[in-house]
Amino acid sequence: MPVERIYITRHGFRSNWDTTVPPKPPPTGVDGDPPLSAHGEEQAHELCLYLFNVLPKVVRIYTSPFYRCLQTICELSDMLKLDIIPENGVGEWYGRTRKTHPRAASKEILKSFFPRVSLDYEPIAVPSTDGETVQELHERAKSVLAAMIEDCNENHPTITTIVICAHAATIIALGRALVGDESYEVRTGTCSISVYDAVPSENGIGKWKCLINGSTSHLACGEERHWSFDTGEYDFLDVQAYQERNDSHHVTITSISVSEPVVDGKV
Numbered sequence: 001m002p003v004e005r006i007y008i009t010r011h012g013f014r015s016n017w018d019t020t021v022p023p024k025p026p027p028t029g030v031d032g033d034p035p036l037s038a039h040g041e042e043q044a045h046e047l048c049l050y051l052f053n054v055l056p057k058v059v060r061i062y063t064s065p066f067y068r069c070l071q072t073i074c075e076l077s078d079m080l081k082l083d084i085i086p087e088n089g090v091g092e093w094y095g096r097t098r099k100t101h102p103r104a105a106s107k108e109i110l111k112s113f114f115p116r117v118s119l120d121y122e123p124i125a126v127p128s129t130d131g132e133t134v135q136e137l138h139e140r141a142k143s144v145l146a147a148m149i150e151d152c153n154e155n156h157p158t159i160t161t162i163v164i165c166a167h168a169a170t171i172i173a174l175g176r177a178l179v180g181d182e183s184y185e186v187r188t189g190t191c192s193i194s195v196y197d198a199v200p201s202e203n204g205i206g207k208w209k210c211l212i213n214g215s216t217s218h219l220a221c222g223e224e225r226h227w228s229f230d231t232g233e234y235d236f237l238d239v240q241a242y243q244e245r246n247d248s249h250h251v252t253i254t255s256i257s258v259s260e261p262v263v264d265g266k267v
Contacts, residue, residue: 002153005056006178006196006208007163008171009047011068012040013190013224026067027113028105032092033067040068043191043219048075050193050218056161058082060152063165064091065104065123070114072191073165083118086110089125089144093169096131103129124148134229138182141173145205168227175213180206187214189223 015024018037026033036044051058061077063069065086077084086107094101103126104110111117124147125140132140152159164174168188175186178196186194195212216223 001157001160002198003149003160003162004198005161007051007054007058007161008174008194008196009051009072009163009165010168010171010188010190010192011064011066011072011165012036012043012047014040014068017225028067028109030067030102030105031100032102033104036068036071039221040072040190043221043224044072045075046219047072047191047193048079051076051163052079058161058163060156060159060162061085061165062087062090062148062162064088064167064170065107065110066092066167067105067110067113069165069167070110070117073163074114074116076163077114077116082116083121084114084116085118085121086123087121087144087148087164088123088127089140089148090164090166090170090174091127092167093127093137093173094131096133098131101127101129101131137169137173138176141170141177142205145174145177149205168225169229172229175210177205178208179210180208184210185213185228187223188225188227189214189216189219190225191219192216192223193218 013036014034015037016034018039024035027035058080059082061073061082062085063073065088070084070086074084088104091104107117107119111119124144127140152162166174171188171194172186175194175196176182176184192214193212194210194214196208196210199207199209
């Protein structure tokens, strides 16, 4: 059977977003590769519990090779006893104007932190270290998804449901590639979930249907840190309500503005 359903999620709350504690150094030693905050770890746990119980069952896990994404999805791999497949093609997006364009750690280094990382898989694509335009990101998303689905259909016919853990800009591009609309709006809150189903009798990407768009109903604190290409900013529509909600769950995030610009293209 072909791939019929794709769950796409974003990593949890990053440690360098929490200004109440000293910043954590990148475990991989890669600049721009922070781990999750304590709050992000809570989000990841809620996400993995939800994905463990979905039907049809997830049978393959792809992730960006940046640490925060593997940290977000590793509990699910343990629950389902599945390998984690690091795919650079769904990695972070860095614009061309950024001074540096970090490259994720090798799969060997990642496996030292996350034992279920597969060493056998070779990534479909590796983003340019010169950065990408938005259009180039969209093209990357299309080519990676097409190759990913083709590989599953031809070489792993029992894989019908997959999950991809990535970054805000990347999950927008992936969603747009699946539905075939480069203006499609995708919600991108941390640990949000979008669900896409293949349309029967239609082949390839661009023909999929979005059943759920950026849901955060599984998260105690709801949607946080939505990001979009249109504004290039994180979206906090009601700062007071946001802080009150976090306070009620013993989470304190300071220095929040209504629109906090994305820093150095890291989303």
